[in-house]
Amino acid sequence: MTPPFISGTLQDGLWIKKVPSKYTANQIAEYLSAIEYEPIYDTEAIASGNFPVNLDTLTRLTRLHLLTFPFENTAMHYTSDHAMDVTPEGLFERLVKRRGGSYCFGQNGLLLEMLRGLGFRAYGANGRTNVATAGNAYTYTASATHLVILVQPSVNSNQTYVCDVGYGPSNVTRPLLLSNHPDNVIVGLSETERHRLTRSPRPDSSVAYSQDHTTTAGDQWNMEVWHRKPDASEGVWRIQYSFSESEIFPSDCSFASYGVSQRPAPRSFLWTGVICLKLFTIDEGNLHLEKSKRPMYRLTLFGKEVWKTSGPNKEVVHTLETESDRIKALRDYFGLDLKDEDVVHIAGRAPAYAVKGA
Numbered sequence: 001m002t003p004p005f006i007s008g009t010l011q012d013g014l015w016i017k018k019v020p021s022k023y024t025a026n027q028i029a030e031y032l033s034a035i036e037y038e039p040i041y042d043t044e045a046i047a048s049g050n051f052p053v054n055l056d057t058l059t060r061l062t063r064l065h066l067l068t069f070p071f072e073n074t075a076m077h078y079t080s081d082h083a084m085d086v087t088p089e090g091l092f093e094r095l096v097k098r099r100g101g102s103y104c105f106g107q108n109g110l111l112l113e114m115l116r117g118l119g120f121r122a123y124g125a126n127g128r129t130n131v132a133t134a135g136n137a138y139t140y141t142a143s144a145t146h147l148v149i150l151v152q153p154s155v156n157s158n159q160t161y162v163c164d165v166g167y168g169p170s171n172v173t174r175p176l177l178l179s180n181h182p183d184n185v186i187v188g189l190s191e192t193e194r195h196r197l198t199r200s201p202r203p204d205s206s207v208a209y210s211q212d213h214t215t216t217a218g219d220q221w222n223m224e225v226w227h228r229k230p231d232a233s234e235g236v237w238r239i240q241y242s243f244s245e246s247e248i249f250p251s252d253c254s255f256a257s258y259g260v261s262q263r264p265a266p267r268s269f270l271w272t273g274v275i276c277l278k279l280f281t282i283d284e285g286n287l288h289l290e291k292s293k294r295p296m297y298r299l300t301l302f303g304k305e306v307w308k309t310s311g312p313n314k315e316v317v318h319t320l321e322t323e324s325d326r327i328k329a330l331r332d333y334f335g336l337d338l339k340d341e342d343v344v345h346i347a348g349r350a351p352a353y354a355v356k357g358a
Helices: 025-034 043-047 055-068 088-097 104-118 250-262 323-334 340-346
Strands: 121-129 146-152 161-163 185-187 193-201 219-227 238-247 276-281 296-302 305-309 314-319
Touching: 025 043, 025 088, 025 104, 055 104, 055 161, 055 276, 088 104, 104 121, 104 146, 104 161, 104 250, 146 238, 276 323, 296 323, 323 340
Parallel strands: none
Antiparallel strands: 121 146, 121 238, 146 161, 185 193, 193 219, 219 238, 276 296, 296 305, 305 314
């Protein structure tokens, strides 16, 4: 856990304002029911501002969200328009009503508005995913197409936390204090995964702190992940994405999401692959714990496999050969409401399986 003496605030100690949610109290109550939040807060309690706003409830909301809604991009490949709807009404229908999922703009877009409706002071910030493969240096060439949430969960404090339920693989599983203090490290999915924040300027930045240009300016935050390897050897820290404290607005998210879903991007796993992953609780021996506090494992569908990760090891639980296999696995393992006939929409796209004998 983060030591209590570490401080983390926005630049210049800025405070986040309360902003009205795009969702009604009734919709927020339905969201809480969907993620099985306890105790129950009905529409009247939410409208009256009775939901407790603090770091503990923020942590529970984050983890329960991850346990309920899969990170997935199936609408990009298995629908006729290949569109990812990230509007408030579209997200509520797909995730809360139908228990489907989305990627960062959808997942964090939904959570942001739910947090605001519950009384949290929060806003969305702009991020840039590291597209470099494991073991290689951070690549800055990706466009800024990631959304994170910055939250100040205490009513009388400007201590700020990063929340992210939309990164996908090795997603941070709890709020992380906005600080690059070396002790500000949190546990991820298991004890073999860690997350931290660092700060550094982009090497290609055009601004400097001094006239002699010896020190590059434009510092950004880096979300980093560390994994212990299956052979128990020590891993290395890797940047997952970088982000600034600049606010990003719904119109920005809609435009960026359209680019992600519609513009060919050979280096993007979202364009070249169908991905679906979700967290599940390990209930055996842990039923005495509240759901958000139980240990978890991650189930992932990507490529031609469905696999389970808990700790450093990967266990393949299903191998896929045809598009029908993939559709069925998305239904059976993740509960997505895909139909067999949806396979026609992926034909000719980058993630489509090759037809045997063709």
